[in-house]
Amino acid sequence: MTIALIYVAIFIAAFVAVRATGRFVERQRDFTSLKTVTFGDESAVRPNRIASIISVLAIFLIWGAFTGSKITPIHAPGPFLGETSFTYTAQAPDLSTDEGVVRVNVHRVGEDAAKPEGADGGEGFAKDDAASVAAWRSGLIRVDRNDVGGDAEGYKVIAIDGQPIAPGETVKLADGTVTMTPKGTLNFSPDPGWQMEKIWLPAPEDVWNRLIEIGTDGYRGFTLWEHVGWSLMRVVAGFALGSAVGIPLGYAMGLSNWFRGWFDPIVEFMRPVPPLALIPLVIIWFGIDETGKIVLLFLAALWIMTIAARAGVSGVNITKIHAAYSLGASxxxxxxxxxxxxxxxxxxxxxxxxxxxxxxxxxxxxxxxxEKGAGQMIVAASKFQLTDIVIMGIVLIGIVGYGIDILMRLAENWLVPWKGRS
Structure with missing residues (x-):
């Protein structure tokens, strides 16, 4: 929720700043700038490149700020690290009370840290204790094992830093929280801060370093480009087959009442079915080799291309057809x-x-x-909680997908220059 609010705040601030300065910096001198009425006219809307750059930078800034990245100038509050302490009040079976001190050393995950030094002394039955806990983790502190008579029936801890506590309750401290388990054991959790642990979201430079590593050494016996190449090959094959069948079918449905009546129930029934729901059936029918994967992608593209071709035929201006007939066209x-x-x-x-x-x-x-493919790389990495590889794969899939879309836009502009013209 905090990240979403920060992102919205950056969006509003950037919008106001660009709008305020754009009047003095940018002066368009194209056909669009000469239009007197542009609101609601899609042809007058062009992407603001400054907004695109700020949008990407904002994502990386937020990503780095909440992961403790070294490449971002600002950071969200991180987890508590270092030594802290709290007092606990123990009650003996005879209802007498005594206070002890627990010192905790909070260290980074993966580091070996010794417990803080502290003498287990004192005149009362509650003795000082020490513990070591990793950041973003929690640790049980068995003060009863250190106290005199802690194993006696009726012994219990009744307060933390003077705040009453009972089984199932939590007490907020300056550097964390203490929760009492149903059995009366203290569980200390250091303050996690706002940053995320690497296992959940690694820093941008960690993902980049993993990309360089896999690009150089490969992953699970295949290079990075082999993984991406096999995914592209499957996508292109499935899309090509779906287009080869879907476009003629869509034309037939758009031109023939019989074809439309025959195939319309099938197309409209299969269109909302997600491809993921077809995986078990594809495995049963086509096995687990490449054929099954391509068939699944074929079915994902088939219905979309069919509907697109049918809509394209239905959207042809009838006056053009009448004009062609009047000129004697077959x-x-x-x-x-x-x-x-x-x-x-x-x-x-x-x-x-x-x-x-x-x-x-x-x-x-x-x-x-x-055995190979960008998706397979992500799935394999997720089994071992290699989040940096998972995010690297996701970013790579997004970049390749965006690149494919750009290429298709360029192809459309080249092959269909009359789009948008009547």
């Missing part, structure tokens, strides 16, 4: 010169969506006994 000429060119923008939009779905589904497809 049905084949209308299909070739009118319907196909005017439906291509809708098909390219569907292709971008289908490719994104396939690229996202490849992780699930590679769960099926894959």
């Amino acid at each position: 049905k084949w000429q209308i299909l070739r010169h009118v319907i196909i060119p005017n439906s291509l923008p809708e098909i390219f939009t569907g292709a971008r969506v289908a490719m994104g779905v396939c690229w996202g589904t490849v992780v699930a497809a590679e769960l099926v006994a894959a």
Whole structure:
């Protein structure tokens, strides 16, 4: 929740700052800037590159601030480290009370730290104690084992730093909390701060170092580029098959009442079914080799491409068809010169969506006994809690997916330059 609020605050501050300075710095001199009415006109909306840069920097700034990164100038409060202490009040079976001191050394995870030095002395039955606890962890402190008569029936701890405590209750301290278990044992948890432990979210430089390591040495017997290459091969194969079947089927449904009536129930039934739900059936029918993975990606792309082609045909301006008929065009000429060119923008939009779905589904497809692939690398790393590899794989998948989308946009601009024109 705190991270979300910080992100919203950065967004608002950046928006106000860019808007305030943009009037004096930026002066557009293109056709869009000459429009008198732009609100609601999609063609007048262009991505603000400054906003894009600030958005990416804000994500990395927040990421580094909450992971203690060395490359960010500011950091969120980290976990408590060092020595701390608290007093406990013990009650003997005869209802007499005495106070002892517990000294705790809080150290970093993975480091060996000795308990603080402290004499187990005192005139009363409550003796001082010491413990060592790792940051973000908790530790049981058995003060009863150190106290005189701590094993006697009726002995119990009744207060921490003067605050009453009972089984199941928690007392807040300056550097952490003390919770009493149902059996009366003290459990000390140092203050975790706002930063996240590496096992949950590593710092950006840790992910980068892991990328360099795997890019150099590979992972599980395959190089990084082999993992990514196999994922791309599966996605391209599944998408190509889905397009090869879906586009002609969509054209047929858009041009023929019979085809539309026959296939419409099937398409509309399968369209909302997520590809993940088909994995068990794909395994039963096609096995766990490459065929099963490609079939799953084929099904992920098939229905999207079918609907995109059908929508493209249905969206062709009827006046163009009438004009072609009036000029003596045949049905084949209308299909070739009118319907196909005017439906291509809708098909390219569907292709971008289908490719994104396939690229996202490849992780699930590679769960099926894959030896290589970006998804398989993520799954294998998650089993050993290698969060840096998991995040590296996720970022890599996002970058490759974004690159694919950019290439498809460029292809659309090159192959369909008439998009948006009537």
